[in-house]
Amino acid sequence: MADSMDIDSTATRGVKRKVDEAQGPAEPPRRIKALDQDVVNKIAAGEIIVAPVHALKELIENAVDAGSTSLEILVKDGGLKLLQITDNGHGINREDLPILCERFTTSKLKAFEDLTSIGTYGFRGEALASISHIAHLTVTTKTKESSCAWRAHYASGKLSPAKPGQSADPKPCAGRQGTQITVEDLFYNVPTRRRAFRSASEEYAKILDLVGRYAVHSAGVAFSCKKQGESSVSVSVPSNSSTVDRIRIIHGGAVANELIRFEAANERWGFNSEGWISNANYNVKRTVLLLFINHRSVESSSIKKAVEQTYATFLPKGGHPFVYLSLEIDPARVDVNVHPTKREVNFLNEDEIIEVICDEIRASLGKVDTSRTFMTQSLLPGMKVPEAIMTPIKDATTVGTAGEPEIPNSTRRTTTHKPYENNLVRTDARVRKITSMLPPGQRPSSPTKAQGDFPSDDTEYVYTDKQPTVCRLTTVKALRAEVRENMHNELTDTFAIHTFVGVVDERRRIAAIQGGVKLFLVDYGMVCNEYFYQVGLTDFGNFGSIRFNPVLNLRDLLSVAVAYEKRIAGEIENFDWDTVVTIVEEQLISRREMLSEYFSLEISESGDLLSIPLLIKGYTPSLAKLPQFLLRLGPHVDWNDEKGCFHTFLRELASFYVPEALPSPPAPTGDGDANVVEEDEEIAMRRKQLNRTIEHTIFPAFKARLVATRGLLKGVIEVANLKGLYRVFERC
Incomplete structure (x- = not known):
């Protein structure tokens, strides 16, 4: 087996090479030894105290843990030469000073399981120990029960004498309650770490950032921080801030x-x-x-x-x-x-x-x-165009000049940029209106307040002590949600910031409004229908009431409406019109309690109409439409379903409140104002009253609370755009 493992000396790979005798024999593997405890402590200190700001962080957290309400921080050379923090906390007992700076000595942790419920800043007992190994540390402390303060000096985690030859035991001294920790010559025995810091000002900036963070967060704790030798304080935060x-x-x-x-x-x-x-x-x-x-x-x-x-x-x-x-x-x-x-x-x-x-x-x-700040432009009548002013706009409303609040000088900033004329918007209602340029026969008959010829409003308002009720009906909330879901944001904003121009056609119920630099024609009949329906949903169960004196007979009103319908529709075979009056009258009387509670429509047991709902103050709907409104409550209201009942009833009520269409004013027979044909006095009076109400009551109400739905897009037409007109004029 040994022979088979011999290596061929002629092979180019796997050849055993002899050790060069000139290099001597190879060193044996080094044995593993435990590091000296001083080296261990310095390594640990270098991990925890990387810079002066880290030492200060540990000291601030210990001070706040000790219940301090005031921290005074003194710094020299960015904390490398001196870092001192003085607090008024509980202090440290004299008996605990000998082991204060030993590693893993703490009053906040006993077992490893306590780590799962740490509620303090410090817990491992390494901060002061680490500082003492890389700096000269002095602690002066006094508890409430102690008769004097005690001062101790530390080096490498142990008590050390203040001067050679003296005792290392803590010395009694004068002092106030709390603890003062002085760190001097940080990293004095780690020169490479000390040389790594570029400038003292940079380290001081980091210290100020840290102090600022804890000063913001630590409610009830006063903070002050300054450089040694300077009278001014870099950070000063009172405790009651x-x-x-x-x-x-x-x-x-x-x-x-x-x-x-x-x-x-x-x-x-x-x-x-x-x-x-x-x-x-x-x-x-x-x-x-x-x-x-x-x-x-x-x-x-x-x-x-x-x-x-x-x-x-x-x-x-x-x-x-x-x-x-x-x-x-x-x-x-x-x-x-x-x-x-x-x-x-x-x-x-x-x-x-x-x-x-x-x-x-x-x-x-x-x-x-x-609440963003926007650039706005206000125009005073007869004045030059002023410079733009930075004005905080809290709501999306048109900026006017009348009653405009004074802008403090501290927030007023002007700019030399003159706005282009095609971006200017007329916002003063006293400026001459566009309708004054129309021929006499085509001018709306809406007077100004200065003319003093408004028809008088004899309505007498009586206020009651009735408390508003909170509507918790899910059906009403669902109807409100449907309105919000159908909202058209751009059109809603247009109505919210619009300026009323004038009524264009009473017969077709068309008015002109200005939104920004655009001019719109609005079918105010359609918009009124949607607005009064939304008012009915919003004020559900809290309507005012228009009371009749003397009271009106419900059957007589229904008979008037039936006679009108009969005249329009003609005779219908096998149809009894008198039965219609009886059926609708019984329906309304049988539901009079619900009508009174939810809609302020009061009907007596004997069939007298006592009151109808009041949806908006300052406007009374045409009572000529009242019989038709009451008659339609019979067949056009879904009395068998709660949600359908509320929806259809409020739609009929909104239709009743829509301003009536008036005949066009008579055209002049010739040239000049003298040839204008006089119209019926009652119609002329109603036209003046209605135009005034539309301008000063209804359209301001649109501005305040109308949620424009997508269906209203059919009733709003843009007829002019100032920027577009300027482009046309520039080509001419």
Whole structure:
């Protein structure tokens, strides 16, 4: 067997080579030995204390754990020469000082299982031990029960004398309650680490950032930080400051003025969160994320990336938000012992928690998206075009000049850019209207308030103590939802910002409105029908009432309507019109309690009509349409289905409230105002009253609460666009 394993000396591969005798014999394998404890401690210290800011982080967390309400931080040479923190917490007992800086000595952890319920910042007992191995550490502390303070010096985790030859035991001294920890000559025995720091100012900036983070988060704790030898304080936060005030002090008023309160929680994933986020008015070049998980300042690239993606739809390209987020998670779901400096933590259901938080941020931003700052242009009659003013617009309404609030000088900024004329929008109702340019016979007869010839409104309003009722009927809620689902956003915005121009045709019920730089013709009969239907749904069960004095006989009103229908339809074979009156009258009387409760339509047992619903104050529908309205309540209302009943009844009520179509005014017989034919006085009075109501009551109501549905697109036509007209004129 041995012969068969001999290697051919002539082979080119696998030839055994002899060791060169000049190199001497090969060294034997090195034995594994335990490192010296001093080396171990320095290695561990280098993992935990990477820079002065990490040492300060450990000291701040220990101070807050000790119940401090005030922290004073003193820094020299970026913390490399001196790093001192003074607190007013519980202090350290004299008996605990000898082992204070030994590794893995702590008052917060006893068994490994305690890691699953960590509720404090520090727990491993490595911070002071690590600092003592790479710096000169001095601790001065006093408890409430102690008669004096005690000062101790440490080196390599053990007590050391302040001067050679002296005792290493803690010395009594004067001092106030709390603890003062002084770290001097950080990394004095690790020269390579000390030389790695580029500048003291850069390290001091990192320290200020850390102090600012904990100053924002630690409610009820005062913070101050300054350089040694300087009288001015870099950071000063009073203990009674609110979170917004703390953000204002640390990050400035620009972001503090644009903050939104934020809260999110989920029992399934075992977390709750709160904080403040910037709205769409504020953006910076880099995301500022103050993230605290279980009150510990940490970093999370996943949360930061998700937040930036959420803000991408609200901010301009290149813009980033400010976010302060405090996330509290069940300690059993969090592993805090994954990073030496506790800068990162792991927790269960990370993706689900981030999704819930981002959904809530998106919803919070969507609610206040209308508060962005836009450039607006106001025109004063007879004045030159003013410079554009940055004005915060809270609602999507037209900017006017009358009653415009004074803009503080601190928020007013002007620009020298003159807006183009094709972007100017008339917003002052006192300016001459376009209808004044029409021939006399074609002008609407709507007077101005200055003329003082409005027909008087003799309606007397009486207010009652009836409390509004909350509608909990699922059928009404379903009808409201159908309106919202059928909403047309662009058309709704047009009505919300429109300026009324005038009534164009009373017979066809057409009016002109201006939306932005566009002019529209609107079928106000169709729009009124939809608006009063929505009012009926919104105010369901809370209508006012128009009361009759004297009361009206229901049968007489139905008879008038039947006579009109009979005259239009003619005689119908085997059809008794009188039966129609009886059937409708019985239907309404039998349902009078429901009609009174839900619709304020009151009918007595004897058949008298006492009142009808009042949908809008300042407008009374034409009572000539009342008989027809009552008659249609019989065959055109679905009395057998609750949802169908409410829907059809409110549609009939809305149709009753639609302004009636008036005949066109008589055309002039010749040239000039003297040849205008006089029309019937009653019709002329109703025309004036109706035009006034349409301009000053109905269209302002559209502006305030109309949800324009897709069906209204048939009743709105764009007839002019200022920008388009300018392009036409430029070609001429």
